[in-house]
Amino acid sequence: MTSPFHRRVWIACGCATALVGSDASARELRVCADPNNMPFSNRSGEGFENRITDIIARDLGAVVTYTWWAQRRGFLRNTILAGRCDLVPAIPVGIETLRPTRPYYRSSYVVVSRPGGPSVRSLDDPVLARLTVGVQLAGSDASGTPPAQALARRGMTENVRGYLLTGDYARPNPPARIIDAVAQGEIDLALAWGPMAGYFAARAQPPLRVAPVEPAIDGPKGPMVFDIAMGVRREDEDLRREVGAALERHRTEIDAILREYDVPRPDDVRRIEVGGP
Structure with a gap:
């Protein structure tokens, strides 16, 4: 499927x-x-x-x-x-x-954060529950991407903000909105698809930190790679x-x-x- x-x-x-x-x-x-x-x-x-x-x-x-x-x-x-x-x-x-x-x-979902901000890589890090976390949502039905689903399985919903991959198509590169949100301090960190995240994080001022989401496989329905x-x-x-x-x-x-x-x-x-x- x-x-x-x-x-x-x-x-x-x-x-x-x-x-x-x-x-x-x-x-x-x-x-x-x-x-x-x-x-x-x-x-x-x-x-x-x-x-x-x-x-x-x-x-x-x-x-x-x-x-x-x-x-x-x-x-x-x-x-x-x-x-x-x-x-x-x-x-x-x-x-x-x-x-x-x-x-x-091959690429993976990644954690994007500001320099000097919270250093989180694992979905099981208890610090995540105290942060505002951005996740990507896919399609007109706002289905969760793998990291969004992983956080929901852990009971984290109140501190999570969703960013549509489709977004506002009148603006350049709609999926990059989630990286802008990290750079501007709207959210503490983002869990986003690596190629898009790595590109825009490296070009932010100052550049943002990018690290792979762990674990790479979060159960039978949760590949991150x-x-x-x-x-x-x-x-x-x-x-x-x-x-x-x-x-x-x-x-x-x-x-x-x-x-x-x-x-x-x-x-x-x-x-x-x-x-x-």
């Missing part, structure tokens, strides 16, 4: 060929992406998913064309599943509706193999881009904690 987080990440099918063109020199890689969702993607091509997609397209001798659609409920249904595009640059492995490549990175892959329609096995092979060939370049965007990764100890103790 697809979780609210899984719905959002793409929060992370038609039979059209995925790479098309009038001749071999004009191949087209049709990509589904959000035009207002840094650090992942935007219409100006500034996100790390934009840049990694460009690497894949060059490797395949293709030109990227985008179908822009806000990553809200219905994103997959209205884009790749409707045949408007053929590749989603990031999906959590395990999503049922698409076929993933091998993961090209996810493998991220590119996704195609389930029948597009040829494209999946092509894109997967290109990801492997360019792993060093992709890793460098992820570090540049301050994506916290459990398998990269150099970048998993940002902002010092």
